[in-house]
Amino acid sequence: MKRLLGNFCAGAVVIAGLASATPVQANFSETEIQLHYGEDYKLGRNANFPDFDNTTSRQTITLEHFSTNDIGDLFFFVDFFQDNDKLEDDSGTESDQYGEIYYHLHGSQFGLNFGDSSPVSGLDLGVGLNQGTDFSVALAGPRLNFGIEGFRVLSLGVYAYNNFVDPFSRNLDTTYQATLVWDYPFAMGKQKFLMRGFVDFIGDQGSGVEEQIVFSPQFRWDLGNAIKLNEDKLYLGVEYTHFNNKFGVEGVDENSYSLFVSFKF
Structure with a gap:
């Protein structure tokens, strides 16, 4: 846990810099912290080659930011996670980060x-970077x-997906990523709820x-x-993730879930 908190603090400094770099005239800006505890993660600290059927429980701290103005919008997140289960020789990585x-x-x-009559409200042009400890992906x-x-x-975004840093130094093909994102608030009586999430479809890379x-x-x-505080600030939630062919490994399908609390500021 000390290592996880150390990684979180280091990442918080980076994110604070990024957030402060967003345009001051932004029409909307929001930063959120999520604290997760989850089960059934594959390819974690206790990954067992070649079956990869072990699962681990995991704690995750997520920092997330979104801001927009008349020119464009910025979104980023960083996950700092720590796995609880390990192999007998304890060779796996205990904690890591991904953003x-x-x-x-x-x-x-x-x-x-x-x-105004069109269901399409806008068409934007974007670039992105997915960054792990030993891999990097550029998108556009x-x-x-x-x-x-x-x-x-x-x-709905459709991007070219180029894995330009690979942990095994493979010459991977450029492919595509299609991403659907939604955020839907609703109420039942006096209680308010939110459904949000995403689906990524990523092509094969050879x-x-x-x-x-x-x-x-x-x-x-x-x-x-x-509890009669500010709405849309403090949430309790559950997250489910289905990851088909996780990290591109054929047949490794993850069905994990986590309980979390989040705070927006």
Whole structure:
């Protein structure tokens, strides 16, 4: 846990710098901390070659930020996680981190506008970076935003996906990533809830790296509203993740879940 907190503090410094670098005239800005405890993660500290059927429980601290202005929007998150289960020789990594960052330019800057009657509210052009300890992926492509009643966010991005740093120094093919993102608040009586999440579809990259699907929805209860504090600030939730062919390893399908508390500021 000390190592996990050390990684978190180091990452917090980086994220604070990134957040402060976002435009001061942003129309909207939000940063969130999530504390997760979950089960059934594969390819973790206790990964057993070649079956990879071991699972581990895991603690995760997630820092997440989103901001937008007239020019574009910035989104990033960093996960700092620690696995609890280990192999007998304890050769696996106890804690690690993973992050993603995306910046999209609003298509309106280039005259790409849609009428009020269109379900498409915008077309943006984005670039991204997915970064782990021993791999890096660069992404670039368009994103469609949909103005559907009830959704705060509903978007579909299609990106070129280039794995330019690989832990095994393989010459991997450039492929695609299609990402659907949603954020849907609703109420039942006086209680408020939020459904949010994403689905990633990633193509195969050759060299035994198969196509992947990551489906990760969250269900959140607005605890802040329930205890008569500020709404949309403090949540209790559950997250489920289905990871088909995890990390491109054929047949390694993860079905993990976690309970979490989150705080927005």
